[in-house]
Amino acid sequence: MKKVILAVLFIALALFLALPNLSWAQSAPTTPSPTEALYKAKCAGCHGADGKGTAAGTKMGAQAFSSPAVQKMSDAEIADFIENGGPQKKASHAFASKGVSAADAGKLAAYAKTLK
Numbered sequence: 653m654k655k656v657i658l659a660v661l662f663i664a665l666a667l668f669l670a671l672p673n674l675s676w677a678q679s680a681p682t683t684p685s686p687t688e689a690l691y692k693a694k695c696a697g698c699h700g701a702d703g704k705g706t707a708a709g710t711k712m713g714a715q716a717f718s719s720p721a722v723q724k725m726s727d728a729e730i731a732d733f734i735e736n737g738g739p740q741k742k743a744s745h746a747f748a749s750k751g752v753s754a755a756d757a758g759k760l761a762a763y764a765k766t767l768k
Contacts, residue, residue: 687756687759687760687763688763690752690756690759690760691760691763691764694747694750694751694752694760695760695764697709698712698714699714699717699764702767703716703717703718703764703767703768704716704717704718704767717764717765717767717768718767718768722764722765723765723768727758727761727762727765728758728761729761730760730761730764730765731754731757731758731760731761733745734747734752734757734760734761735747735748735752735754735757736748
């Protein structure tokens with residue numbers, strides 16, 4: 653009787669450890685939101701997927717989104733940077749002419765502040 657109980661416990665433990673690793677037990681990958689997809693397509697090349705900046709972006713002056721300077725900016729100020737290049741009107745960052753609408757710029761501004 654003890655052998656049967658031990659065998660059942662062993663099988664239960666093995667199933668407990670093995671089942672979560674089976675492919676059908678895995679959760680489906682989440683689809684990025686339209687704003688996340690736009691960020692990945694237009695922004696992540698310089699600002700990085702995590703908002704900390706890539707080597708190229710940092711060299712061009714991109715600040716980490718977690719920096720106090722960026723975090724204290726309003727969404728409207730960040731959206732202006734996205735659309736028009738900010739107060740300096742940096743042409744390399746004027747995405748209004750590169751297919752980013754004002755509404756998208758506002759969404760990207762709010763999304764950027766979540767990348768801390």
